[in-house]
Amino acid sequence: MTENPRTRTSLKVGDKVKVHAEGTSVFTIVSIDGNEALIESITSAPGTYPFHCKLERLVPVES
Numbered sequence: 001m002t003e004n005p006r007t008r009t010s011l012k013v014g015d016k017v018k019v020h021a022e023g024t025s026v027f028t029i030v031s032i033d034g035n036e037a038l039i040e041s042i043t044s045a046p047g048t049y050p051f052h053c054k055l056e057r058l059v060p061v062e063s
Helices: none
Strands: 016-018 027-033 036-041 051-054
Antiparallel strands (some): 036 051
């Protein structure tokens, strides 16, 4: 898996991301605290909930 060079520098609250480059699920950044982000699925479905993920793992979704 390759890391996107923009991963740590340009992510901000409200951005859409994937948890890795090959991922299919898309999440929105709810908050950022240090090197971790609280993200939640953009799809509303039973059993989805916000969770923490390291910023270095997140890959921006191209618009």
